[in-house]
Amino acid sequence: MTRTTLDLTGLKCPLPALKTRKALKPLQPGDQLEVHCTDPLSVIDIPNLIRETGDTVEITERNDARIVFLIEKANGSIDAANAALRS
Secondary structure, three states: OOEEEEEEOOOOOOHHHHHHHHHHOOOOOOOEEEEEEOOOOHHHHHHHHHHHHOOEEEEEEEOOOOEEEEEEOOOOOHHHHHHHHHO
16 A cells, blocks of 8 residues: 655646546555645535546645545545446
8 A cells, every 4th residue: 555645736727637537547446545635625525537537535634734645545546337237
């Protein structure tokens, strides 16, 4: 298990969610992504993204200065499950 930190401070919607999605793709199941944001909308956007991907997310820090998410890559993705259902 590895932990990667992604600093997205200063970026506004939709960039934090888009960059988080991109950073999750190469991770292996069990790997963690720590995401640092300042955009207040990220507390909505990133959990919604993680609901789509099937991974898990926790908000580990939230104050006036920043929001920190800890995302753990799941064993499979929703996209892979949906693709299997279509075939």
